[in-house]
Amino acid sequence: MILDIDAVSKTFEMHIIDGKTVPGLADVSFSVDGGEFVAVVGESGSGKSSLLKCVYRTYEPSTGSIRFRTTDGEVDLATCSDREVLAVRGSELGYASQFLDEIPRVPAVDVVARPMWEQGTDREAARERARELLAALDLPAGLFDAYPATFSGGERQRVNFARAIAPRPRLLLLDEPTSALDPETRASALDLLGDYLPASTTVLGVFHNYDVVRQVADRVLVLDDARLQRVVDVADYDPEVLA
Amino acid sequence: MLNVSNATKIYGQSCGECIDHTGPAVGDNQCPVCGSVVACADVDFGLHDGEVLGIVGESGSGKSSLAEILALDSDATAGDVRYDAYDGNLLETDYQARHELRNEHVGMVHQHVRDGLELDFSGGGNVAEKLLAAGWRHYGDVRERVEDLFRETEVPVSRMDDATETYSGGMQRRVQIAKAIANDPGLVVLDEPTTGLDVSVQARVLDMFRRLQREQDVATVVVSHDLGVVRLLADRTLVMRHGRVIESGLTDRIMEDPHHEYTQTLINSAI
Ligand SMILES: Nc1ncnc2c1ncn2[C@@H]1O[C@H](COP(=O)(O)OP(=O)(O)O)[C@@H](O)[C@H]1O
Ligand SMILES: [Mg+2]
Ligand SMILES: [Zn+2]
Numbered sequence: 001m002i003l004d005i006d007a008v009s010k011t012f013e014m015h016i017i018d019g020k021t022v023p024g025l026a027d028v029s030f031s032v033d034g035g036e037f038v039a040v041v042g043e044s045g046s047g048k049s050s051l052l053k054c055v056y057r058t059y060e061p062s063t064g065s066i067r068f069r070t071t072d073g074e075v076d077l078a079t080c081s082d083r084e085v086l087a088v089r090g091s092e093l094g095y096a097s098q099f100l101d102e103i104p105r106v107p108a109v110d111v112v113a114r115p116m117w118e119q120g121t122d123r124e125a126a127r128e129r130a131r132e133l134l135a136a137l138d139l140p141a142g143l144f145d146a147y148p149a150t151f152s153g154g155e156r157q158r159v160n161f162a163r164a165i166a167p168r169p170r171l172l173l174l175d176e177p178t179s180a181l182d183p184e185t186r187a188s189a190l191d192l193l194g195d196y197l198p199a200s201t202t203v204l205g206v207f208h209n210y211d212v213v214r215q216v217a218d219r220v221l222v223l224d225d226a227r228l229q230r231v232v233d234v235a236d237y238d239p240e241v242l243a
Numbered sequence: 244m245l246n247v248s249n250a251t252k253i254y255g256q257s258c259g260e261c262i263d264h265t266g267p268a269v270g271d272n273q274c275p276v277c278g279s280v281v282a283c284a285d286v287d288f289g290l291h292d293g294e295v296l297g298i299v300g301e302s303g304s305g306k307s308s309l310a311e312i313l314a315l316d317s318d319a320t321a322g323d324v325r326y327d328a329y330d331g332n333l334l335e336t337d338y339q340a341r342h343e344l345r346n347e348h349v350g351m352v353h354q355h356v357r358d359g360l361e362l363d364f365s366g367g368g369n370v371a372e373k374l375l376a377a378g379w380r381h382y383g384d385v386r387e388r389v390e391d392l393f394r395e396t397e398v399p400v401s402r403m404d405d406a407t408e409t410y411s412g413g414m415q416r417r418v419q420i421a422k423a424i425a426n427d428p429g430l431v432v433l434d435e436p437t438t439g440l441d442v443s444v445q446a447r448v449l450d451m452f453r454r455l456q457r458e459q460d461v462a463t464v465v466v467s468h469d470l471g472v473v474r475l476l477a478d479r480t481l482v483m484r485h486g487r488v489i490e491s492g493l494t495d496r497i498m499e500d501p502h503h504e505y506t507q508t509l510i511n512s513a514i
Contacts, residue, residue, distance in 0.1 A: 013502070053500075058493070058495045059500045060496055060500055082479050104441065
């Protein structure tokens with residue numbers, strides 16, 4: 001087991017709307033084995049992104065524990081220090097958010113290369129790997145040195161995806177990484193997951209497309225209204241079944 | 244490498260109870276008893292090599308006062324600051340030690356260019372001055388080092404001997420950064436690093452600084468009222484209001500899951 005999530009809840013207190021509280025996640029527990037690919041599905045607003053953000057600690061869980069077994073021992077991502085979170089992010093935990101968020105005037109290659117050189121890869125070697133990844137995602141070579149701010153949604157998503165997988169994190173969180181891609185590019189992206197990442201990589205990924213889920217996932221985790229509704233093997237997953 | 248506890252700066256003759264009479268709970272930083280202004284009080288944080296700490300808050304919240312204390316540009320009223328390069332409380336140094344620390348161990352990029360550069364000197368001269376203050380003597384070495392620093396901060400070396408006032412705002416900011424890092428300090432303090440710059444220039448300066456910061460692994464405090472600046476540079480962030488830290492945490496957590504009412508207002512009004 002690499003990740004053990006126990007009774008995690010996240011409640012947002014909206015002080016500016018009269019202290020209204022909004023549930024993001026309610027009492028979610030499950031665990032993930034090393035090398036597993038778990039797809040997270042559920043309706044819009046069901047808590048999928050909140051779950052990923054709690055694991056990445058962009059959201060601070062209100063209660064519960066998120067135990068991640070790193071190569072240096074176990075950390076509880078729900079409660080460990082900010083510095084420990086930064087250290088884990090810098091070495092073993094990767095995340096592709098739904099939207100690319102970068103310094104405006106950085107060329108696509110450098111956006112992808114940066115996490116690698118920040119983790120110690122030589123600058124040119126990191127750029128070279130970035131180019132290979134972008135090429136594998138069918139991004140036109142003419143765009144490699146252009147600024148992602150000028151890109152289409154699908155092009156930006158490829159940059160974001162390449163950046164997240166580039167350092168080969170042990171645990172990878174993907175939030176709808178292929179939602180803006182056409183079927184062909186989506187197939188390239190999914191192939192790349194298998195070809196580029198070692199089989200030992202653990203992935204927790206939010207997906208909307210049933211075909212994608214069937215192709216990549218070992219298990220499917222269904223969220224409904226902030227709660228974990230069920231976790232099933234992909235073979236037993238029937239999107240029509242709601243309860 | 245840097246450990247700050249209880250950093251406090253009060254302007255005016257304090258009645259001794261100013262801190263109890265001010266702050267977010269009271270809603271003001273001016274003491275109703277004696278009229279002193281508590282620019283910042285009770286600020287605690289630690290910083291390791293290579294870390295970037297952001298400080299955000301509205302104008303007047305105390306960010307610059309804190310930055311100036313850290314850069315040894317102004318005296319603190321109280322507090323304890325421990326720094327690797329100095330044995331003792333940084334806030335209680337003698338003139339000599341302070342001089343040395345400012346020249347060699349702490350670099351400051353001021354909000355106002357005029358506070359950081361002699362505008363009628365050449366850009367190269369401004370940077371060279373910092374090297375000379377740290378004991379550099381040989382003309383050729385100084386010139387070579389300044390050229391390297393210009394390259395690193397992406398200022399055209401060909402402009403080195405021109406008066407700084409003829410430089411664009413972006414170039415002036417880069418020269419300030421070149422000067423701040425000239426003696427390889429362990430700590431750099433940036434106060435509002437993008438004020439007065441066009442948006443496109445802001446982005447290039449920030450990106451240049453971020454690259455340098457990571458390459459040199461220098462601990463950095465970046466102060467800005469602009470959440471975007473802090474979001475792009477800082478790993479962790481302190482939110483200040485009425486001279487106090489009201490919330491602190493990972494920068495992305497502060498931006499996406501702000502806990503304090505004031506932070507929520509700040510984030511919402513920025514979107
Ligand atoms: N030299 C000074 N004399 C008196 N009050 C000052 C001085 N400098 C700053 N202040 C006051 O201290 C408070 C904090 O200011 P400052 O540190 O400049 O905030 P910020 O950088 O967040 O805008 C404000 O109320 C400001 O008016
Ligand atoms: Mg200021
Ligand atoms: Zn008083």
